[in-house]
Amino acid sequence: MAPVTLKDVAKVAGVSYATVSRALSGSPEISEDTRCRILKLCKEMGYTPNSIARSMVKRRTDIIGLIVPSLNNPFMSELTGQLEIYARNRGYNLMVCCSSYDHDLEKEVFALLVGRQVDGIIMIPGGNEIYESLSSLTSQVPTVFISDNLQDYPENYVCVDNFRGTQIATEYLYSLGHRDILYFGARQKSKTHKHRLEGYLATCEKLGLEPHVLPSSYSRSSREVGYTMAGDYFSKKNRETAILCAADMLAIGVMQAAFDAGIRIPRDISLMGFDNISFSALPQIDLTTINQPTQQMAIAAVDMLLDRIKNPEAEHARLILPPSLVERKSCRSIAK
Amino acid sequence: MAPVTLKDVAKVAGVSYATVSRALSGSPEISEDTRCRILKLCKEMGYTPNSIARSMVKRRTDIIGLIVPSLNNPFMSELTGQLEIYARNRGYNLMVCCSSYDHDLEKEVFALLVGRQVDGIIMIPGGNEIYESLSSLTSQVPTVFISDNLQDYPENYVCVDNFRGTQIATEYLYSLGHRDILYFGARQKSKTHKHRLEGYLATCEKLGLEPHVLPSSYSRSSREVGYTMAGDYFSKKNRETAILCAADMLAIGVMQAAFDAGIRIPRDISLMGFDNISFSALPQIDLTTINQPTQQMAIAAVDMLLDRIKNPEAEHARLILPPSLVERKSCRSIAK
DNA sequence: CTGAAAGCGCTAACAG
DNA sequence: CTGTTAGCGCTTTCAG
Numbered sequence: 001m002a003p004v005t006l007k008d009v010a011k012v013a014g015v016s017y018a019t020v021s022r023a024l025s026g027s028p029e030i031s032e033d034t035r036c037r038i039l040k041l042c043k044e045m046g047y048t049p050n051s052i053a054r055s056m057v058k059r060r061t062d063i064i065g066l067i068v069p070s071l072n073n074p075f076m077s078e079l080t081g082q083l084e085i086y087a088r089n090r091g092y093n094l095m096v097c098c099s100s101y102d103h104d105l106e107k108e109v110f111a112l113l114v115g116r117q118v119d120g121i122i123m124i125p126g127g128n129e130i131y132e133s134l135s136s137l138t139s140q141v142p143t144v145f146i147s148d149n150l151q152d153y154p155e156n157y158v159c160v161d162n163f164r165g166t167q168i169a170t171e172y173l174y175s176l177g178h179r180d181i182l183y184f185g186a187r188q189k190s191k192t193h194k195h196r197l198e199g200y201l202a203t204c205e206k207l208g209l210e211p212h213v214l215p216s217s218y219s220r221s222s223r224e225v226g227y228t229m230a231g232d233y234f235s236k237k238n239r240e241t242a243i244l245c246a247a248d249m250l251a252i253g254v255m256q257a258a259f260d261a262g263i264r265i266p267r268d269i270s271l272m273g274f275d276n277i278s279f280s281a282l283p284q285i286d287l288t289t290i291n292q293p294t295q296q297m298a299i300a301a302v303d304m305l306l307d308r309i310k311n312p313e314a315e316h317a318r319l320i321l322p323p324s325l326v327e328r329k330s331c332r333s334i335a336k
Numbered sequence: 337m338a339p340v341t342l343k344d345v346a347k348v349a350g351v352s353y354a355t356v357s358r359a360l361s362g363s364p365e366i367s368e369d370t371r372c373r374i375l376k377l378c379k380e381m382g383y384t385p386n387s388i389a390r391s392m393v394k395r396r397t398d399i400i401g402l403i404v405p406s407l408n409n410p411f412m413s414e415l416t417g418q419l420e421i422y423a424r425n426r427g428y429n430l431m432v433c434c435s436s437y438d439h440d441l442e443k444e445v446f447a448l449l450v451g452r453q454v455d456g457i458i459m460i461p462g463g464n465e466i467y468e469s470l471s472s473l474t475s476q477v478p479t480v481f482i483s484d485n486l487q488d489y490p491e492n493y494v495c496v497d498n499f500r501g502t503q504i505a506t507e508y509l510y511s512l513g514h515r516d517i518l519y520f521g522a523r524q525k526s527k528t529h530k531h532r533l534e535g536y537l538a539t540c541e542k543l544g545l546e547p548h549v550l551p552s553s554y555s556r557s558s559r560e561v562g563y564t565m566a567g568d569y570f571s572k573k574n575r576e577t578a579i580l581c582a583a584d585m586l587a588i589g590v591m592q593a594a595f596d597a598g599i600r601i602p603r604d605i606s607l608m609g610f611d612n613i614s615f616s617a618l619p620q621i622d623l624t625t626i627n628q629p630t631q632q633m634a635i636a637a638v639d640m641l642l643d644r645i646k647n648p649e650a651e652h653a654r655l656i657l658p659p660s661l662v663e664r665k666s667c668r669s670i671a672k
Numbered sequence: 673c674t675g676a677a678a679g680c681g682c683t684a685a686c687a688g
Numbered sequence: 689c690t691g692t693t694a695g696c697g698c699t700t701t702c703a704g
Contacts, residue, residue, distance in 0.1 A: 003476075005697060016675045021699060031673060048476075052397065052453045053697035055388050056680045063431070071417030072614065074410060081407030084434050088445075093452065095399070096432045098420050109424075116429065117388045140339075140384075223618075256619040278408065282559070283592040284620040341681060352691045357683060367689060389681035392696045675704080680697105687692075 004047045013041050024049065055117065064092045064305065065113030069101045069126035074278045075292070076124060079146070082298030083122060090302060092119070101126035101220075103133070110137045120305040125149060127219075128189055142308035144301050148320070149191040156308060158300045158319040162192055165290040165323035166199030169244050169272050172288075172325055174207050177335030178242040178270060181209065184254065185216040185229065185246040196246055196274060212240055221246060226253020234261040241269060241334055248273035248280045251287055251330075270331035286329040293321050340383045349377050360385065391453065400428045400641060401449030405437045405462035410614045411628070412460060415482070418634030419458060426638060428455070437462035437556070439469070446473045456641040461485060463555075464525055478644035480637050484656070485527040492644060494636045494655040498528055501626040501659035502535030505580050505608050508624075508661055510543050513671030514578040514606060517545065520590065521552040521565065521582040532582055532610060548576055557582060562589020570597040577605060577670055584609035584616045587623055587666075606667035622665040629657050 010017035022030045023038040055061045071077045084094045097109035120142040131153045148159035183200045187193040204211040218225045245251040251273035265271050276291035300319050346353035358366045359374040391397040407413045420430045433445035456478040467489045484495035519536045523529040540547040554561045581587040587609035601607050609625035616623040636655050
């Protein structure tokens with residue numbers, strides 16, 4: 001019942017267990033003959049190397065810790081899946097912890113993962129006020145964030161170019177003939193949202209449009225928030241012909257409110273989101289949006305982390321990936 | 337830079353390192369005095385216990401391996417999130433591997449996790465033909481499956497009562513006055529699907545209905561499959577007044593095909609799904625369906641696994657959880 | 673090319 | 689109550 005160890009194999013093979021270790025590790029200082037013999041024996045005996053023991057001496061685990069706010073959010077769960085697959089292909093396993101958007105939990109699981117001796121941590125922060133309180137921990141283990149809430153912090157991160165995203169979106173709506181575009185759901189406290197808003201504002205200025213901004217006082221961008229805010233909005237007279245939402249989930253809520261108000265999308269008003277979550281591709285939603293390149297982000301984050309692990313003294317790295325337009329059916333041209 | 341160890345703390349405290357170990361483990365054989373002193377010192381020095389070393393001697397890692405086909409599927413990612421949170425509250429971390437519905441990968445990552453010395457494995461199998469080829473591995477480590485594809489296999493599992501689910505669904509549609517109900521998308525090779533189909537058939541018989549079954553020859557139940565099959569179906573004359581889909585994703589595809597064909601749901605035909613994935617709750621979808629109690633399943637799976645870990649010689653356990661009806665807007669009453 | 677032995681950081685007897 | 693010591697399974701010098 002007890003698992004087969006190196007020693008067991010060595011005993012049967014009639015060699016020292018160092019020899020077995022060498023056979024397995026592909027060391028050159030061993031004859032092809034004995035290597036073959038031992039490898040065969042290992043298989044026969046059902047030997048599985050104990051990676052805990054190996055970690056003990058190698059002082060590394062080949063484990064990456066991942067801290068993610070929630071796996072209910074399709075954007076994050078898809079990203080998690082990508083991270084896992086890519087990390088495994090590079091020889092690492094993922095230890096996943098959900099922080100539930102809770103700062104205290106974020107710190108707690110971070111410390112937990114450090115205790116677990118993970119070689120590095122990838123963190124998708126749930127909010128913005130986490131970096132200072134985390135700095136004593138991030139100095140202990142290579143860490144890469146996936147977020148752009150940390151322009152001003154000395155951390156490694158990869159993110160999408162949020163400014164560029166809303167710029168693309170605004171230009172697209174402009175090209176469709178829209179001149180009064182509402183920017184919907186800007187959250188004050190989020191840097192990500194700040195960058196998105198700035199991209200919109202800068203583009204308005206460049207194109208000579210008057211900006212219209214409907215800020216959000218909520219702490220998350222959910223469908224419910226979009227629905228509530230849009231309900232309010234639609235109850236008044238407005239001259240905007242297009243709504244650019246700060247997040248897809250908001251846009252989905254806006255759709256519902258529009259439906260309730262008898263407003264048709266895109267006939268009466270055009271609607272755009274940001275994120276390209278999987279919901280948005282459903283034919284029943286069919287939302288034109290800005291794509292975050294999740295796979296690229298996952299690959300980049302893992303690459304960056306492995307690089308930090310190899311070279312812990314390196315400068316902080318930043319990678320800002322380009323977003324792209326995903327054209328679906330929620331916007332229409334009103335150009336004459 | 338090298339992390340602080342027990343020895344370092346012991347040296348500074350002027351005690352043997354066994355004493356420090358005792359202070360940390362909450363052993364009773366130590367004076368309150370020295371414990372306090374040592375605990376304070378540990379904090380000051382920033383000592384973090386090395387759980388690898390601990391695992392080495394305790395011969396357990398407090399890690400659970402999770403094998404999941406994909407995190408793109410909302411049902412599975414939500415389940416994964418629940419599993420993680422509950423496992424962590426019970427003192428375990430989750431090492432997650434995505435198998436991408438690939439049998440070979442399922443075996444490969446299973447072996448990988450065994451090598452990682454996980455204390456147990458929770459597996460959501462991607463298909464049906466995996467159990468035999470896995471049996472040499474499942475005997476090495478406590479394993480719990482989340483699936484009912486293994487009625488006939490000597491394994492631990494938790495699942496939803498699929499038979500009961502379609503029974504509830506069929507009875508519900510019957511109560512709305514439907515007498516011609518199409519069972520849509522039954523996959524031959526899946527035991528889960530077999531049970532769902534049987535629940536439908538048995539209920540038809542009980543209620544005196546003539547069963548109508550549209551089987552699926554595809555290997556997965558996607559939106560695309562639902563769309564294609566329904567396109568075919570709607571192109572012919574039919575007398576069914578309701579469609580019961582074997583999975584929510586199929587139903588979402590059916591909705592789209594119905595829309596294309598100018599058929600209105602629920603006015604022209606009622607539609608039900610099975611799974612209650614998060615998509616289905618979107619107001620734009622609003623699908624009446626059968627809920628799988630993910631949280632209960634997660635809790636039960638972890639509980640069952642921890643129980644097997646504590647008591648490896650126990651009989652195989654099975655837990656079949658009750659599904660429930662989630663009434664939304666995709667069905668209408670046609671009773672007079 | 674192979675064996676012997678030290679040691680990774682910690683726990684758990686066993687002494688004192 | 690505290691110290692000493694023997695490992696957990698493996699890698700890696702260092703000898704031979």
